[in-house]
Amino acid sequence: MTPRDLPTLWSRLARWFSGETKAVPGNCVENAPPSASTAKIRDDVDPFSGSATPVVSTDHSEHADSTQAPEQIQGLAQRCFSAADIHEAVDTLISSARLNDQETLLFHLEMATLFSIDSDRMTALHFIRTAMESPVALTRRASPLIVKKALALGHTDLAAEVFIRDLLESSEETYISDKEKQIIKKSYNNMILEKQKKIEHGHDLLLDYLKSHLAEYRDKSGTRKPLLIEIGTTRENVPGQGSTRKIAEFCKNNQLDFITVDMDPHNSHMAAAMFSTMQVPFQAITAKGEDFLKDFPDQFDFIFLDAYDFDHGKHSALRQSRYRKFLGEPIDEQACHRMHQECAESVLEKLSEWGIVCIDDTWLDDGQWTAKGTLAMPYLLEHGFTLLEARNRAALLARQHG
Ligand SMILES: C[S@@+](CC[C@H](N)C(=O)[O-])C[C@H]1O[C@@H](n2cnc3c(N)ncnc32)[C@H](O)[C@@H]1O
Numbered sequence: 001m002t003p004r005d006l007p008t009l010w011s012r013l014a015r016w017f018s019g020e021t022k023a024v025p026g027n028c029v030e031n032a033p034p035s036a037s038t039a040k041i042r043d044d045v046d047p048f049s050g051s052a053t054p055v056v057s058t059d060h061s062e063h064a065d066s067t068q069a070p071e072q073i074q075g076l077a078q079r080c081f082s083a084a085d086i087h088e089a090v091d092t093l094i095s096s097a098r099l100n101d102q103e104t105l106l107f108h109l110e111m112a113t114l115f116s117i118d119s120d121r122m123t124a125l126h127f128i129r130t131a132m133e134s135p136v137a138l139t140r141r142a143s144p145l146i147v148k149k150a151l152a153l154g155h156t157d158l159a160a161e162v163f164i165r166d167l168l169e170s171s172e173e174t175y176i177s178d179k180e181k182q183i184i185k186k187s188y189n190n191m192i193l194e195k196q197k198k199i200e201h202g203h204d205l206l207l208d209y210l211k212s213h214l215a216e217y218r219d220k221s222g223t224r225k226p227l228l229i230e231i232g233t234t235r236e237n238v239p240g241q242g243s244t245r246k247i248a249e250f251c252k253n254n255q256l257d258f259i260t261v262d263m264d265p266h267n268s269h270m271a272a273a274m275f276s277t278m279q280v281p282f283q284a285i286t287a288k289g290e291d292f293l294k295d296f297p298d299q300f301d302f303i304f305l306d307a308y309d310f311d312h313g314k315h316s317a318l319r320q321s322r323y324r325k326f327l328g329e330p331i332d333e334q335a336c337h338r339m340h341q342e343c344a345e346s347v348l349e350k351l352s353e354w355g356i357v358c359i360d361d362t363w364l365d366d367g368q369w370t371a372k373g374t375l376a377m378p379y380l381l382e383h384g385f386t387l388l389e390a391r392n393r394a395a396l397l398a399r400q401h402g
Pocket residue numbers: 201203231232233234235236240241242243244261262263264267287288289290306307308309322339
């Protein structure tokens with residue numbers, strides 16, 4: 001195949017995806033997505049037990065992953081996966097607009113497979129969830145692919161979620177009326193939100209506080225539009241993370257300015273793309289957070305510190321590679337402590353009088369603050385700050401008054 005064959009290939013892929021044809025060029029007949037009635041889901045997987053171990057196979061035996069992408073998409077994914085900088089390769093491919101929405105979705109599912117084979121469940125989950133955000137995700141052809149991919153890779157909760165959403169969004173007639181469907185949808189969304197709430201990190205603590213105290217803050221701080229800064233942008237689209245989107249939505253709805261900072265340009269790029277979709281003027285800056293705060297010329301009002309990871313010993317090869325590439329060394333516990341302390345020094349100097357700081361991934365262990373707050377927490381507490389609340393392994397502080 002030559003590059004000149006690509007346009008034809010893509011149009012045939014698109015027709016395959018839309019169900020007009022059963023096969024794509026090459027030997028991909030077996031790889032066409034199975035119909036809902038004939039699909040063979042791994043028979044040792046109970047979709048709702050959450051206990052399946054991931055099995056990814058390239059053969060066509062009974063345990064084969066029935067969601068393999070056409071071989072041309074597999075080839076593109078394999079090339080990105082083998083690149084020296086995987087994120088850069090993926091970003092370049094996606095921004096080249098060579099793939100349409102359907103092909104992009106298949107590509108993301110294929111990336112999930114490759115990371116799963118590499119035992120990186122977190123990044124695999126990230127890619128399945130990225131596929132879920134596709135504009136074509138909730139269609140008759142795409143939903144089964146996502147559900148089956150999530151099942152094949154052992155992400156059964158996610159499979160259940162997409163499956164149920166697909167049923168609830170479907171316009172097909174069932175034994176329940178549209179009105180009843182709306183009631184079930186509302187109840188289901190509440191259940192999911194409740195479940196998510198339990199695993200949220202520090203951004204939830206900060207946003208809950210701001211929801212009930214923002215008006216009071218505005219009264220005290222005057223007419224200036226408040227600014228919220230996040231150090232440590234979202235890097236993975238997985239439950240518990242996602243602070244950048246949640247904070248951006250809050251700032252948009254409450255007329256706050258927002259800047260998010262990360263040392264990894266891929267994360268800034270993702271955030272900038274999201275801000276553009278949300279049509280908000282927020283900034284995603286690539287810089288070391290400690291340097292950014294040192295150089296920041298103004299005051300800020302609220303800050304969420306969730307950057308340099310603490311070393312829990314389970315970071316993926318991909319995460320470690322980002323630290324090596326952009327900070328020159330793999331994740332180091334002492335460096336995590338120092339980085340957050342440097343941020344705390346700038347907070348002391350530049351946070352507005354009534355401002356709020358939230359440090360994520362910190363908790364008391366035998367009376368000592370640990371992880372990201374090991375040095376930053378005692379530093380702030382010794383310099384006039386007081387603890388407002390600690391939960392979800394995060395701490396919320398403000399200056400002591402009176
Ligand atoms: C735990 S993640 C942030 C998660 C994010 N707040 C969320 O909830 O979705 C930590 C982030 O800090 C970034 N990081 C690490 N060291 C940094 C530094 N010195 N300055 C800025 N960002 C850094 C990493 O690239 C990574 O994206």
